[in-house]
Amino acid sequence: MFKSRLNQLIESKNSLLCVGLDADPDKIPSVFHQHDSPVVAFNAAIIEATSELAIAYKPNIAFYESRGIRGFKDLEETLLLIPKTCLTIADGKRGDIGNTSQMYAKAFYEHWNFDASTVAPYMGHDSLLPFFEYQEKLTFVLCLTSNNGSADFEEQRLANGKKLYEAVLEKVLAWNKAGNIGIVVGATKPEQLAEIRQKAPEIVILIPGIGAQGGSLEETIRYGTDKNQESAIVVSGRKIIYPDGKFTSIDEFQRAVNERAKATVLEMRQYLKTNL
Numbered sequence: 001m002f003k004s005r006l007n008q009l010i011e012s013k014n015s016l017l018c019v020g021l022d023a024d025p026d027k028i029p030s031v032f033h034q035h036d037s038p039v040v041a042f043n044a045a046i047i048e049a050t051s052e053l054a055i056a057y058k059p060n061i062a063f064y065e066s067r068g069i070r071g072f073k074d075l076e077e078t079l080l081l082i083p084k085t086c087l088t089i090a091d092g093k094r095g096d097i098g099n100t101s102q103m104y105a106k107a108f109y110e111h112w113n114f115d116a117s118t119v120a121p122y123m124g125h126d127s128l129l130p131f132f133e134y135q136e137k138l139t140f141v142l143c144l145t146s147n148n149g150s151a152d153f154e155e156q157r158l159a160n161g162k163k164l165y166e167a168v169l170e171k172v173l174a175w176n177k178a179g180n181i182g183i184v185v186g187a188t189k190p191e192q193l194a195e196i197r198q199k200a201p202e203i204v205i206l207i208p209g210i211g212a213q214g215g216s217l218e219e220t221i222r223y224g225t226d227k228n229q230e231s232a233i234v235v236s237g238r239k240i241i242y243p244d245g246k247f248t249s250i251d252e253f254q255r256a257v258n259e260r261a262k263a264t265v266l267e268m269r270q271y272l273k274t275n276l
Contacts, residue, residue, distance in 0.1 A: 002115055002138035003179060003204055006087060007230040009055040014272060015265045016221065018056035018089065018206075019046065020237025021078065022063050029247045039064075039074040040081075041250070046241050047081050049254040050261040056087040056115075056233055079112060087115045089206070089233075093142065095120035095127045102130040109134045116140060118184060118206070121168050125175065135178045138204060143168050143196065146186025146209030165192070173200055182206060185224070187215025187234070194223035204231045210264075211239030217264070221271040229272050236264055 010016060023039045035041040047057065059078065064071035082088055090112060094104040108117045109131075116138040119128050131139040144154050144165040154165045162170075172181055183200070185193050187209035197205070207224050209215035217234070225232045243256035 001136060001179065002087070003231065005115075006055065006138075006204060006233070007228070009085070009087065010230045013053065013055055014269055015053055015055055016225070016232055016234040016268055016272075017050075017054045017261065017265050018058050018087075018233045018235045019050050019054045019240055019261065020091075020208075020235050021046065021057050021059040022237050022241070023059075023074070024063060025067070027242055029253055031247050031250055031253065037074055037077065039071075040077045042241075043074075043078040044081050045250050045254050046257055047078075047083075049258040050240065051083050051086060053258075053261045053265045054086055056089055057082050058089040058091050058235055058237075060237075061090060061092040075112070079114075087233075088113075089140070090114040090117040093118050093120050094131075095123050097123065098126050098130065101127050105130040105134060109137050116182070116206075118142065121171070125171070128175075132175065132178070132181060135180050138180050138182050140182040140184050140204075140206045141168065141172050143172070143183040144185045144189055144192055146188040146213050146215065150186070150189075165196075169196060169199060173203070176203065184208070186213075187217075187220040187224075188213055190216060190219040190223055193220070197223055197226070201226060202231065204233070206233050206235065208235040208237075210234060211236045217267055218271050221268060234268070236261075240264065 021043050023042050028038055028042045032038040032042045064075040090108045108114045118140045119131055121141050155163055157163055182204035184206045185196055187207050205224050207220055210217050220234055240260045243260055247253040
């Protein structure tokens with residue numbers, strides 16, 4: 001199962017790092033534009049520079065589907081480059097009526113063969129059930145996200161006095177009979193993250209929001225991991241894949257990416273109980 005694979009990777013690599021592969025052609029260094037597929041060359045360089053440090057990669061699907069067929073081909077080629085020693089997460093935030101959701105689940109879990117994906121709970125259990133039926137995969141339900149707009153709905157109180165994200169968490173815990181459901185909680189909400197982990201001590205949490213969004217890595221690890229300092233995936237995207245500077249070669253770019261990934265993992269290890 002996903003959780004056991006995840007925790008084995010966390011232990012073996014002493015890392016919680018998931019690299020976000022949000023490849024924007026307008027931000028890719030010019031050195032990659034000499035290639036027929038600049039995005040694939042960019043992603044390949046990042047994967048090669050970080051695969052010994054990362055436990056997972058998370059392509060945000062929007063960065064690929066926004067470019068149509070070419071983007072989907074880039075995604076397919078990128079997935080072939082990710083080593084089996086790393087997990088793959090489709091960040092698509094899907095969720096729709098049952099038959100449509102079934103096709104979304106089939107796309108991510110059969111065609112693309114991702115290990116996990118993200119979904120939105122707004123339409124309820126029947127909109128997510130097609131994802132949950134893939135018991136060897138893990139589906140992350142949005143619970144409390146890292147953006148400011150989370151206050152619009154997720155943090156609003158319901159008639160029973162609970163906040164919406166608390167109601168989502170309760171439902172997820174009730175649905176998670178096969179142990180293949182996780183949640184997304186932003187690193188920018190450390191107090192709520194601690195509260196959520198206390199209520200859900202064993203669930204896998206996907207935690208975006210460190211780096212460019214300003215979440216604290218120390219608080220994320222302290223409050224987001226389980227009792228063994230596992231069962232959490234900490235996402236860093238822009239901070240790692242877009243290092244500052246103008247690069248005259250791919251090797252130079254890879255060194256900069258590796259330095260940023262290594263710095264992130266070394267900081268993680270300061271807060272983890274063991275060090276390699």
